[in-house]
Amino acid sequence: MTNIRTHGFDTEAQLQEHLAEMEAETTGEADLAVRPVDLAQMREERTLAKLRSDIETLRRQVALVKEETAMLAKSSVQRVDDNAHRQLGDYPWLKLAGAMAASFLAGRLLRKLPFGSLATVALPLVTARLADRSR
Numbered sequence: 149m150t151n152i153r154t155h156g157f158d159t160e161a162q163l164q165e166h167l168a169e170m171e172a173e174t175t176g177e178a179d180l181a182v183r184p185v186d187l188a189q190m191r192e193e194r195t196l197a198k199l200r201s202d203i204e205t206l207r208r209q210v211a212l213v214k215e216e217t218a219m220l221a222k223s224s225v226q227r228v229d230d231n232a233h234r235q236l237g238d239y240p241w242l243k244l245a246g247a248m249a250a251s252f253l254a255g256r257l258l259r260k261l262p263f264g265s266l267a268t269v270a271l272p273l274v275t276a277r278l279a280d281r282s283r
Contacts, residue, residue, distance in 0.1 A: 157163040232240035 157166065232244075236243045
């Protein structure tokens with residue numbers, strides 16, 4: 149009966165020599181012990197690369213939102229300014245400042261008027277008028 153394991157070698161010595169060489173190659177290489185660590189490190193590097201990619205994508209999105217916000221604010225200011233020009237004509241802010249100053253001065257003048265005596269005189273007239281309307 150032919151031994152298949154020794155087939156291809158002329159003598160048992162050649163087979164043993166070949167097996168010794170293969171054993172020396174496998175024991176000489178420490179690749180088998182390091183390989184699982186390399187796979188774990190490769191997984192970690194892949195995860196880290198994905199996280200970095202996600203961070204870069206988020207940074208781009210934040211920059212885009214900032215740019216859109218700035219454009220929206222600028223267009224809003226432009227719209228308000230255009231509405232003011234349309235309603236108040238040329239120099240709308242000067243006209244608004246003038247109206248504010250006039251309101252302030254009118255308030256100061258009204259404080260100096262004697263409303264106490266004016267109210268005392270006007271109160272009976274107003275109540276009489278209201279009484280006539282209710283009849």
